[in-house]
Amino acid sequence: MKNSTAVKENDTQIDIIGVAERLFQEVGFQKTTVADIARELRMSPANVYRFFSAKAEINAAVCRRIFGEIEAAAEKIARSSGPASKTLRSLIASIEDLNARRFLSDRKLHELFETAHNENWSITHEHYEKMDQILAQIIRQGMAAGEFKAGDAELAAILVRSACIRYCHPRLMVECAQDPEPTTDQMIDFCLAALA
Amino acid sequence: MKNSTAVKENDTQIDIIGVAERLFQEVGFQKTTVADIARELRMSPANVYRFFSAKAEINAAVCRRIFGEIEAAAEKIARSSGPASKTLRSLIASIEDLNARRFLSDRKLHELFETAHNENWSITHEHYEKMDQILAQIIRQGMAAGEFKAGDAELAAILVRSACIRYCHPRLMVECAQDPEPTTDQMIDFCLAALA
Numbered sequence: 217m218k219n220s221t222a223v224k225e226n227d228t229q230i231d232i233i234g235v236a237e238r239l240f241q242e243v244g245f246q247k248t249t250v251a252d253i254a255r256e257l258r259m260s261p262a263n264v265y266r267f268f269s270a271k272a273e274i275n276a277a278v279c280r281r282i283f284g285e286i287e288a289a290a291e292k293i294a295r296s297s298g299p300a301s302k303t304l305r306s307l308i309a310s311i312e313d314l315n316a317r318r319f320l321s322d323r324k325l326h327e328l329f330e331t332a333h334n335e336n337w338s339i340t341h342e343h344y345e346k347m348d349q350i351l352a353q354i355i356r357q358g359m360a361a362g363e364f365k366a367g368d369a370e371l372a373a374i375l376v377r378s379a380c381i382r383y384c385h386p387r388l389m390v391e392c393a394q395d396p397e398p399t400t401d402q403m404i405d406f407c408l409a410a411l412a
Numbered sequence: 413m414k415n416s417t418a419v420k421e422n423d424t425q426i427d428i429i430g431v432a433e434r435l436f437q438e439v440g441f442q443k444t445t446v447a448d449i450a451r452e453l454r455m456s457p458a459n460v461y462r463f464f465s466a467k468a469e470i471n472a473a474v475c476r477r478i479f480g481e482i483e484a485a486a487e488k489i490a491r492s493s494g495p496a497s498k499t500l501r502s503l504i505a506s507i508e509d510l511n512a513r514r515f516l517s518d519r520k521l522h523e524l525f526e527t528a529h530n531e532n533w534s535i536t537h538e539h540y541e542k543m544d545q546i547l548a549q550i551i552r553q554g555m556a557a558g559e560f561k562a563g564d565a566e567l568a569a570i571l572v573r574s575a576c577i578r579y580c581h582p583r584l585m586v587e588c589a590q591d592p593e594p595t596t597d598q599m600i601d602f603c604l605a606a607l608a
Contacts (some may be wrong), residue, residue, distance in 0.1 A: 242595060275434045301590035375594050387583055391529060398571050406571045410606035 229267045231285060232263045235327070237278045244324040245275055245331070276339050279332050282325075284342040286314050300358025301411075304376070305404045307354065312383040312400045313345075319389050329386040348373045355411065364411040376407045425463045433440050433474045435522070436481050441471055441519040441527070446515075469532065472535050479539040482510050486546045496554025497607075498574070501600045503550065507543075508579040508596045525582040544569045560607040572603045601604060 222238055235256045250271050254261040268274045293307045319326050327339040332340050351373035358364035364372075382388045398406070431452045435444040444466050450457040465468045489503045517523050528536050547569035554560040557602055560568075578584045594602070 255547045267577070316414075334583075336587060359446065371593065371598065375599060378578050378594050378599065379602065381578060381584070382574050388577070388581070389534060398574050402567065403571060403574065406575065406606045 225267075232264055232274065233277045233281055237272045237281065240328055241325045242277060243324050245278070246393070247327045250274070251372050260300055271305075276332075276337060279328055279337065280339050282318070283339065283346075286311060287343070289314060290347060294354050296348050299356050300361060300363050301408050303354050304351070304358070304408065305401075306376060307351070308376075308380055308383070308404050308407075312380075313377045315386075315389060319386070319393075324388075326386055330390070333386055344377065347373055348377060351376055358411065372411060375410070379403060379407055379410075421463075428460055428463055429448050429473045429477055432470045433477065436474060436524055437518050437521045441474070441524045445472070462469075472522060472528075472533060475533065476535050478514070479535065479542075482507060482561065483539070483546070484543050485510060486543060490546050490550050496557065496559050499550050499596075500547070500554070503547070504572075504576055504579070504600050504603075505537055505596055510578075511580045511582075511585060515582070515589075516522050517577065522582055522586075526586070529582055540573065544573060547572055554607065568607060571606070574597060575603055575606075 228294075232253060236245075236253050236380065237254065239252055241287075250261050250264050253274065254264045257264075264274075268277065289310055290307055292304060293310055296303055296306070303366070318329075331337075352369045355364060355372045355376070356369040359366050359369055380400075380403055382392050382398075383403070416563065428449060431446065432438050432441075433450065435448055438450075442517050446457050446460050446464075449470065450460045453460075454507070460470075485506055486503055489499060489506055492499055492502070513524075526531075548565045551560060551568045551572070552565040555565055576596075576599055578588050578594075579599070
Protein backbone atom coordinates (compact mmCIF):
# COMPACT_ATOMS: atom_id res chain seq x y z
CA MET A 217 0.00 0.00 0.00
CA LYS A 218 2.75 2.39 1.03
CA ASN A 219 4.61 1.73 -2.22
CA SER A 220 1.62 2.40 -4.43
CA THR A 221 1.07 5.70 -2.58
CA ALA A 222 4.71 6.62 -3.23
CA VAL A 223 4.33 5.76 -6.92
CA LYS A 224 1.20 7.90 -7.13
CA GLU A 225 2.93 10.83 -5.42
CA ASN A 226 5.82 10.53 -7.84
CA ASP A 227 3.41 10.47 -10.78
CA THR A 228 1.75 13.64 -9.53
CA GLN A 229 5.13 15.32 -9.23
CA ILE A 230 5.99 14.32 -12.83
CA ASP A 231 2.58 15.59 -13.99
CA ILE A 232 3.19 18.97 -12.35
CA ILE A 233 6.57 19.29 -14.06
CA GLY A 234 5.07 18.24 -17.41
CA VAL A 235 2.21 20.73 -17.25
CA ALA A 236 4.56 23.46 -16.03
CA GLU A 237 6.88 22.82 -18.97
CA ARG A 238 4.01 23.07 -21.45
CA LEU A 239 2.76 26.33 -19.90
CA PHE A 240 6.32 27.72 -19.87
CA GLN A 241 6.48 27.01 -23.61
CA GLU A 242 3.10 28.62 -24.24
CA VAL A 243 3.15 31.72 -22.05
CA GLY A 244 6.65 31.83 -20.55
CA PHE A 245 7.80 30.75 -17.10
CA GLN A 246 7.49 34.21 -15.57
CA LYS A 247 3.82 34.55 -16.50
CA THR A 248 2.91 31.04 -15.37
CA THR A 249 1.59 30.90 -11.79
CA VAL A 250 1.17 27.94 -9.45
CA ALA A 251 -2.61 28.56 -9.74
CA ASP A 252 -2.35 28.13 -13.55
CA ILE A 253 -0.54 24.82 -13.14
CA ALA A 254 -3.01 23.60 -10.50
CA ARG A 255 -6.00 24.56 -12.70
CA GLU A 256 -4.67 22.54 -15.65
CA LEU A 257 -4.26 19.52 -13.36
CA ARG A 258 -7.68 20.07 -11.77
CA MET A 259 -6.15 20.25 -8.32
CA SER A 260 -5.81 22.97 -5.70
CA PRO A 261 -2.73 25.19 -5.52
CA ALA A 262 -2.30 23.85 -1.97
CA ASN A 263 -1.87 20.38 -3.42
CA VAL A 264 0.84 21.63 -5.81
CA TYR A 265 2.58 23.19 -2.79
CA ARG A 266 2.64 19.74 -1.14
CA PHE A 267 5.17 18.76 -3.85
CA PHE A 268 6.99 22.04 -4.46
CA SER A 269 7.33 24.55 -1.65
CA ALA A 270 7.68 27.49 -4.07
CA LYS A 271 7.24 28.36 -7.75
CA ALA A 272 11.06 28.65 -7.97
CA GLU A 273 11.28 24.91 -7.23
CA ILE A 274 9.00 24.14 -10.19
CA ASN A 275 11.16 26.36 -12.44
CA ALA A 276 14.26 24.47 -11.34
CA ALA A 277 12.54 21.09 -11.77
CA VAL A 278 11.58 21.88 -15.40
CA CYS A 279 15.13 23.05 -16.10
CA ARG A 280 16.47 19.93 -14.40
CA ARG A 281 14.23 17.67 -16.51
CA ILE A 282 15.56 19.16 -19.75
CA PHE A 283 19.17 19.10 -18.53
CA GLY A 284 18.54 15.42 -17.70
CA GLU A 285 17.48 14.83 -21.30
CA ILE A 286 20.72 16.39 -22.59
CA GLU A 287 22.79 14.36 -20.10
CA ALA A 288 21.03 11.12 -21.13
CA ALA A 289 21.73 11.82 -24.82
CA ALA A 290 25.38 12.59 -23.99
CA GLU A 291 25.77 9.43 -21.91
CA LYS A 292 24.34 7.33 -24.71
CA ILE A 293 26.86 8.78 -27.18
CA ALA A 294 29.73 8.37 -24.68
CA ARG A 295 28.99 4.63 -24.50
CA SER A 296 29.27 4.18 -28.29
CA SER A 297 32.30 2.38 -29.72
CA GLY A 298 34.77 3.84 -32.21
CA PRO A 299 37.57 6.40 -31.95
CA ALA A 300 37.31 8.93 -29.10
CA SER A 301 37.61 11.85 -31.55
CA LYS A 302 34.53 10.61 -33.42
CA THR A 303 32.60 10.18 -30.15
CA LEU A 304 33.63 13.64 -28.96
CA ARG A 305 32.57 15.23 -32.23
CA SER A 306 29.23 13.49 -32.16
CA LEU A 307 28.68 14.43 -28.50
CA ILE A 308 29.36 18.14 -28.98
CA ALA A 309 27.36 18.29 -32.22
CA SER A 310 24.42 16.57 -30.55
CA ILE A 311 24.41 18.91 -27.51
CA GLU A 312 24.61 21.90 -29.85
CA ASP A 313 21.70 20.50 -31.83
CA LEU A 314 19.51 19.92 -28.76
CA ASN A 315 20.23 23.44 -27.50
CA ALA A 316 19.77 25.08 -30.88
CA ARG A 317 16.47 23.30 -31.46
CA ARG A 318 15.08 24.54 -28.13
CA PHE A 319 16.42 28.02 -28.84
CA LEU A 320 14.81 28.13 -32.30
CA SER A 321 11.49 26.48 -31.57
CA ASP A 322 10.87 27.28 -27.90
CA ARG A 323 11.97 30.85 -27.38
CA LYS A 324 9.75 31.16 -24.33
CA LEU A 325 11.23 28.05 -22.74
CA HIS A 326 14.69 29.30 -23.67
CA GLU A 327 14.09 32.30 -21.36
CA LEU A 328 13.99 29.89 -18.43
CA PHE A 329 17.54 28.77 -19.26
CA GLU A 330 18.73 32.34 -19.70
CA THR A 331 17.41 33.17 -16.23
CA ALA A 332 18.91 30.00 -14.74
CA HIS A 333 22.31 31.13 -16.03
CA ASN A 334 21.83 34.81 -15.19
CA GLU A 335 20.87 33.99 -11.63
CA ASN A 336 23.46 31.24 -11.22
CA TRP A 337 20.98 28.51 -10.22
CA SER A 338 22.82 25.59 -8.63
CA ILE A 339 21.28 23.13 -11.10
CA THR A 340 23.21 24.76 -13.97
CA HIS A 341 26.48 24.09 -12.13
CA GLU A 342 25.43 20.52 -11.39
CA HIS A 343 24.59 20.06 -15.08
CA TYR A 344 27.97 21.34 -16.25
CA GLU A 345 29.75 19.13 -13.71
CA LYS A 346 27.86 16.14 -15.07
CA MET A 347 28.71 17.11 -18.67
CA ASP A 348 32.39 17.51 -17.67
CA GLN A 349 32.38 13.97 -16.27
CA ILE A 350 30.95 12.58 -19.52
CA LEU A 351 33.48 14.52 -21.62
CA ALA A 352 36.34 13.43 -19.35
CA GLN A 353 35.31 9.79 -19.75
CA ILE A 354 35.62 10.03 -23.56
CA ILE A 355 38.90 11.95 -23.37
CA ARG A 356 40.31 9.40 -20.89
CA GLN A 357 39.50 6.61 -23.32
CA GLY A 358 41.20 8.57 -26.14
CA MET A 359 44.27 9.08 -23.97
CA ALA A 360 44.41 5.38 -23.06
CA ALA A 361 44.16 4.44 -26.76
CA GLY A 362 47.00 6.84 -27.64
CA GLU A 363 44.60 8.88 -29.78
CA PHE A 364 45.02 11.95 -27.55
CA LYS A 365 48.22 12.92 -25.78
CA ALA A 366 48.32 11.72 -22.16
CA GLY A 367 47.39 14.24 -19.48
CA ASP A 368 44.69 15.43 -17.10
CA ALA A 369 41.42 14.26 -18.67
CA GLU A 370 39.26 16.22 -16.18
CA LEU A 371 41.03 19.46 -17.02
CA ALA A 372 40.88 18.69 -20.76
CA ALA A 373 37.11 18.18 -20.42
CA ILE A 374 36.66 21.58 -18.76
CA LEU A 375 38.78 23.20 -21.48
CA VAL A 376 36.75 21.59 -24.28
CA ARG A 377 33.47 22.63 -22.65
CA SER A 378 34.72 26.20 -22.09
CA ALA A 379 35.96 26.46 -25.69
CA CYS A 380 32.55 25.29 -26.93
CA ILE A 381 30.49 27.45 -24.54
CA ARG A 382 29.24 29.60 -27.43
CA TYR A 383 27.11 26.64 -28.63
CA CYS A 384 25.37 25.74 -25.40
CA HIS A 385 25.19 28.86 -23.25
CA PRO A 386 21.66 30.27 -23.70
CA ARG A 387 22.80 33.91 -23.63
CA LEU A 388 25.66 33.43 -26.09
CA MET A 389 23.40 31.47 -28.42
CA VAL A 390 21.19 34.55 -28.68
CA GLU A 391 24.11 36.94 -29.11
CA CYS A 392 25.96 34.79 -31.65
CA ALA A 393 22.87 33.73 -33.62
CA GLN A 394 23.92 35.95 -36.54
CA ASP A 395 27.62 35.04 -36.47
CA PRO A 396 28.32 32.36 -39.09
CA GLU A 397 31.74 31.47 -37.67
CA PRO A 398 33.12 29.53 -35.99
CA THR A 399 30.82 26.64 -36.88
CA THR A 400 30.53 23.74 -34.41
CA ASP A 401 32.63 21.60 -36.75
CA GLN A 402 35.39 24.21 -36.92
CA MET A 403 35.48 24.47 -33.13
CA ILE A 404 35.52 20.69 -32.69
CA ASP A 405 38.44 20.44 -35.16
CA PHE A 406 40.23 23.09 -33.09
CA CYS A 407 39.64 21.17 -29.84
CA LEU A 408 40.69 17.85 -31.38
CA ALA A 409 43.92 19.48 -32.65
CA ALA A 410 44.59 20.69 -29.10
CA LEU A 411 44.03 17.21 -27.67
CA ALA A 412 45.90 15.24 -30.34
CA MET B 413 39.47 80.07 -36.91
CA LYS B 414 37.44 77.18 -38.22
CA ASN B 415 40.03 74.69 -37.03
CA SER B 416 40.17 76.07 -33.53
CA THR B 417 36.36 75.85 -33.37
CA ALA B 418 36.53 72.23 -34.50
CA VAL B 419 39.17 71.46 -31.86
CA LYS B 420 37.00 73.09 -29.20
CA GLU B 421 33.94 71.10 -30.29
CA ASN B 422 35.98 67.92 -30.18
CA ASP B 423 37.23 68.80 -26.68
CA THR B 424 33.66 69.32 -25.50
CA GLN B 425 32.68 65.94 -26.91
CA ILE B 426 35.59 64.28 -25.07
CA ASP B 427 34.61 66.13 -21.87
CA ILE B 428 31.04 64.85 -22.13
CA ILE B 429 32.27 61.27 -22.55
CA GLY B 430 34.71 61.68 -19.64
CA VAL B 431 32.08 63.05 -17.25
CA ALA B 432 29.56 60.42 -18.39
CA GLU B 433 32.07 57.65 -17.68
CA ARG B 434 32.74 58.98 -14.18
CA LEU B 435 29.00 59.25 -13.42
CA PHE B 436 28.44 55.74 -14.83
CA GLN B 437 31.08 54.48 -12.39
CA GLU B 438 29.54 56.34 -9.47
CA VAL B 439 25.79 55.85 -9.95
CA GLY B 440 25.48 53.49 -12.92
CA PHE B 441 24.67 54.30 -16.54
CA GLN B 442 20.95 53.69 -16.19
CA LYS B 443 20.56 56.22 -13.39
CA THR B 444 22.70 58.88 -15.10
CA THR B 445 20.65 61.38 -17.10
CA VAL B 446 21.73 63.86 -19.78
CA ALA B 447 20.76 66.60 -17.29
CA ASP B 448 23.22 65.13 -14.72
CA ILE B 449 26.03 65.17 -17.28
CA ALA B 450 25.18 68.73 -18.38
CA ARG B 451 25.09 69.95 -14.76
CA GLU B 452 28.59 68.56 -14.05
CA LEU B 453 29.89 70.37 -17.12
CA ARG B 454 28.01 73.58 -16.27
CA MET B 455 26.25 73.54 -19.60
CA SER B 456 22.63 73.14 -20.70
CA PRO B 457 21.22 69.71 -21.66
CA ALA B 458 20.47 71.28 -25.06
CA ASN B 459 24.20 71.82 -25.53
CA VAL B 460 24.91 68.15 -24.74
CA TYR B 461 22.29 67.20 -27.33
CA ARG B 462 24.24 69.21 -29.94
CA PHE B 463 26.94 66.53 -29.64
CA PHE B 464 24.88 63.42 -28.90
CA SER B 465 21.35 63.17 -30.22
CA ALA B 466 20.28 60.73 -27.48
CA LYS B 467 21.50 59.32 -24.17
CA ALA B 468 22.02 55.97 -25.95
CA GLU B 469 24.73 57.62 -28.06
CA ILE B 470 26.57 58.70 -24.91
CA ASN B 471 26.32 55.15 -23.53
CA ALA B 472 27.82 53.80 -26.77
CA ALA B 473 30.56 56.46 -26.80
CA VAL B 474 31.70 55.54 -23.26
CA CYS B 475 31.70 51.85 -24.21
CA ARG B 476 33.59 52.69 -27.41
CA ARG B 477 36.22 54.67 -25.49
CA ILE B 478 36.97 51.74 -23.19
CA PHE B 479 36.97 49.26 -26.08
CA GLY B 480 39.45 51.62 -27.78
CA GLU B 481 41.71 51.37 -24.72
CA ILE B 482 41.65 47.55 -24.91
CA GLU B 483 42.34 47.65 -28.67
CA ALA B 484 45.27 50.04 -28.20
CA ALA B 485 46.79 47.78 -25.54
CA ALA B 486 46.32 44.76 -27.83
CA GLU B 487 47.88 46.54 -30.81
CA LYS B 488 50.90 47.53 -28.74
CA ILE B 489 51.43 43.90 -27.69
CA ALA B 490 50.91 42.66 -31.27
CA ARG B 491 53.78 44.89 -32.44
CA SER B 492 56.23 43.41 -29.92
CA SER B 493 59.00 41.13 -31.17
CA GLY B 494 59.57 37.52 -30.08
CA PRO B 495 57.77 34.25 -30.82
CA ALA B 496 54.10 34.49 -31.84
CA SER B 497 53.07 32.09 -29.06
CA LYS B 498 54.59 34.44 -26.47
CA THR B 499 52.85 37.46 -28.03
CA LEU B 500 49.52 35.62 -28.17
CA ARG B 501 49.80 34.58 -24.52
CA SER B 502 50.64 38.08 -23.44
CA LEU B 503 47.79 39.55 -25.53
CA ILE B 504 45.11 37.25 -24.12
CA ALA B 505 46.40 37.60 -20.56
CA SER B 506 46.42 41.37 -20.88
CA ILE B 507 42.85 41.58 -22.25
CA GLU B 508 41.69 39.28 -19.47
CA ASP B 509 43.45 41.50 -16.94
CA LEU B 510 41.88 44.72 -18.29
CA ASN B 511 38.43 43.15 -18.27
CA ALA B 512 38.85 41.55 -14.85
CA ARG B 513 40.07 44.80 -13.33
CA ARG B 514 37.02 46.70 -14.59
CA PHE B 515 34.77 43.86 -13.44
CA LEU B 516 36.27 43.83 -9.93
CA SER B 517 36.69 47.55 -9.33
CA ASP B 518 33.92 49.11 -11.44
CA ARG B 519 30.88 46.90 -11.05
CA LYS B 520 28.59 49.78 -12.02
CA LEU B 521 30.54 50.45 -15.21
CA HIS B 522 30.59 46.72 -15.90
CA GLU B 523 26.77 46.85 -16.15
CA LEU B 524 27.15 49.05 -19.22
CA PHE B 525 29.11 46.28 -20.94
CA GLU B 526 26.61 43.64 -19.89
CA THR B 527 23.84 45.70 -21.46
CA ALA B 528 25.89 46.36 -24.61
CA HIS B 529 26.23 42.59 -25.04
CA ASN B 530 22.66 41.78 -24.01
CA GLU B 531 21.24 44.25 -26.48
CA ASN B 532 23.73 43.43 -29.22
CA TRP B 533 25.01 46.98 -29.68
CA SER B 534 26.86 47.29 -33.00
CA ILE B 535 29.98 48.66 -31.26
CA THR B 536 30.51 45.30 -29.52
CA HIS B 537 30.62 43.58 -32.92
CA GLU B 538 33.00 46.21 -34.26
CA HIS B 539 35.22 45.69 -31.23
CA TYR B 540 35.35 41.92 -31.69
CA GLU B 541 36.10 42.35 -35.40
CA LYS B 542 38.99 44.62 -34.51
CA MET B 543 40.28 42.14 -31.90
CA ASP B 544 40.02 39.33 -34.48
CA GLN B 545 42.19 41.35 -36.88
CA ILE B 546 44.85 41.86 -34.20
CA LEU B 547 44.80 38.17 -33.24
CA ALA B 548 44.96 37.14 -36.92
CA GLN B 549 48.00 39.35 -37.45
CA ILE B 550 49.92 37.54 -34.67
CA ILE B 551 48.78 34.10 -35.84
CA ARG B 552 49.78 34.96 -39.44
CA GLN B 553 53.27 35.85 -38.25
CA GLY B 554 53.47 32.57 -36.30
CA MET B 555 52.36 30.64 -39.39
CA ALA B 556 54.95 32.41 -41.58
CA ALA B 557 57.68 31.61 -39.04
CA GLY B 558 56.65 27.93 -38.99
CA GLU B 559 55.74 28.25 -35.31
CA PHE B 560 52.06 27.46 -36.02
CA LYS B 561 50.84 25.10 -38.70
CA ALA B 562 49.88 26.89 -41.94
CA GLY B 563 46.21 27.63 -42.48
CA ASP B 564 43.49 30.26 -42.36
CA ALA B 565 44.75 32.86 -39.86
CA GLU B 566 41.43 34.78 -39.81
CA LEU B 567 39.51 31.64 -38.90
CA ALA B 568 42.13 30.66 -36.30
CA ALA B 569 41.75 34.11 -34.72
CA ILE B 570 37.97 33.70 -34.42
CA LEU B 571 38.46 30.24 -32.92
CA VAL B 572 40.94 31.50 -30.33
CA ARG B 573 38.66 34.41 -29.38
CA SER B 574 35.64 32.10 -29.12
CA ALA B 575 37.57 29.61 -27.00
CA CYS B 576 38.64 32.42 -24.66
CA ILE B 577 35.23 34.14 -24.51
CA ARG B 578 34.82 33.17 -20.84
CA TYR B 579 37.54 35.69 -19.91
CA CYS B 580 36.27 38.75 -21.76
CA HIS B 581 32.50 38.41 -22.06
CA PRO B 582 30.98 40.56 -19.29
CA ARG B 583 28.13 38.14 -18.56
CA LEU B 584 30.34 35.05 -18.43
CA MET B 585 32.83 36.83 -16.20
CA VAL B 586 30.05 37.26 -13.65
CA GLU B 587 28.80 33.69 -14.01
CA CYS B 588 32.25 32.09 -13.93
CA ALA B 589 33.67 34.32 -11.18
CA GLN B 590 33.60 31.41 -8.72
CA ASP B 591 34.94 28.76 -11.12
CA PRO B 592 38.65 28.31 -10.56
CA GLU B 593 39.22 26.41 -13.80
CA PRO B 594 40.13 26.72 -16.57
CA THR B 595 42.61 29.50 -15.76
CA THR B 596 43.60 31.88 -18.57
CA ASP B 597 46.98 30.15 -18.77
CA GLN B 598 45.40 26.71 -19.12
CA MET B 599 43.14 27.98 -21.91
CA ILE B 600 46.03 29.70 -23.70
CA ASP B 601 48.06 26.44 -23.53
CA PHE B 602 45.05 24.64 -25.03
CA CYS B 603 44.78 27.17 -27.89
CA LEU B 604 48.53 27.10 -28.56
CA ALA B 605 48.41 23.29 -28.74
CA ALA B 606 45.60 23.58 -31.30
CA LEU B 607 47.62 26.04 -33.40
CA ALA B 608 51.01 24.30 -33.16
